[in-house]
Amino acid sequence: MSFDVLGLILQAGLIVKLVLLVLVMFSVISWAIIASKWWELRGVEQDSEAFLEIYHQEPFEEVYDAARDLGRSSIALVFLAACSEMARLAAQAGRSTVSELEPKAMRRVCKRISWSSAHEAQRLERGLPFLAMTGSSSVYIGLFGTVVGIVQAFQGIGASGNASLAVVAPGIAEALIATAMGLVAAIPATIFYNVFSARIDAAAGSIDLFAEELEEDLGHITGSDLAAAQAPGPSARATSG
16 A cells, blocks of 8 residues: 555656645644644643642742742743842842832832743744644645646546546546645644643643732732732733733
């Protein structure tokens, strides 16, 4: 069977071969993204669960050390970004501790949390547009190759003047290989796009909830009212969403 398929591909016209080459490239890149994204999301989920457990039970200093060790977690990276911004602002203001930061400085920390949350959500979505493109376009690319192959087959029939099944079938089979390859590329890309989209939506929701909780907790640590520290107009959470 594999020999027959290979033979059909080798006998196909130039345009059909180019279509097959494009579809093979789409399929290979899609599977590379699928494997990479699967391990990435698995690491994000595992480290985020571990970080949240430590965050809710341990002192601030131990949470910071844990966040540095759980770098695959998006919420841990949001936490580190907030800590980095607080330390920078405290040094600029000549404060010895972050608990002495003023409400104006805390507004900037809140903005940093919002931007970091949005950045982490976008980072998790990397690769998904290609899977979506592969799932939606591969079938049509394959269909294009099939149409071209059928046209070439009928041209060959017209030139030979013989319309027997033995003459027609090989050309049609060569053309249909392009449609089959389009389906091979599109089906896994579509399935995993939907699976990853659901997992990323859940992770993004966790990031948003943690960002809100972190802003509230930092308000207690600094003695500032973070709600009052927010700038007028749309909140940072709305901006990040």
